[in-house]
Amino acid sequence: SAVISQKPSRDICQRGTSLTIQCQVDSQVTMMFWYRQQPGQSLTLIATANQGSEATYESGFVIDKFPISRPNLTFSTLTVSNMSPEDSSIYLCSVDRGMNTEAFFGQGTRLTVV
């Protein structure tokens, strides 16, 4: 398995502001993913964070709203920009050591936008 640390674990933010969430892994991993989990819902993939290149976004998610960095094989950040109450969700970082293996999750960041 992998030990994944996310910061912050929770935050309450004002609408119109931005929040950057950090994800640190205890070992080098190939694939890092960011998910959103809206209240009472399942997990929806936002994007795949690619080391050394731009993230790959899923349909319905754009870079201007969710910029992602991946400076190395153990770290990534997700920024939620110009927040509105609809952005209130749990944001989860996930890693996969290689193709066709298991995905492991951080504890999540619970974001409330007021």
Added chain:
Amino acid sequence: GQQLNQSPQSMFIQEGEDVSMNCTSSSIFNTWLWYKQDPGEGPVLLIALYKAGELTSNGRLTAQFGITRKDSFLNISASIPSDVGIYFCAGLSRTYKYIFGTGTRLKVLA
């Protein structure tokens, strides 16, 4: 986005009972995963399945990879109060993305 259908959506059971839940898809997957999520936590991997027909156990949990590769089942035997939580299935797509199920919310009555 694409999601897998899980049933039941929620269930209340008595402590000691066995639990069964399933996950179905219109697409074929080569890997099936089962996760449990406790309140305020990220999902924790319970069982991973890699081969059609495979049956794998982890303590009181048993999961099966359906022969058609379009479904999977999770059974929990002799449930205990700490089994409460949300159980998610996930399939690994051909593009190496994990697609998650709609979730089964389990409540155990002592």
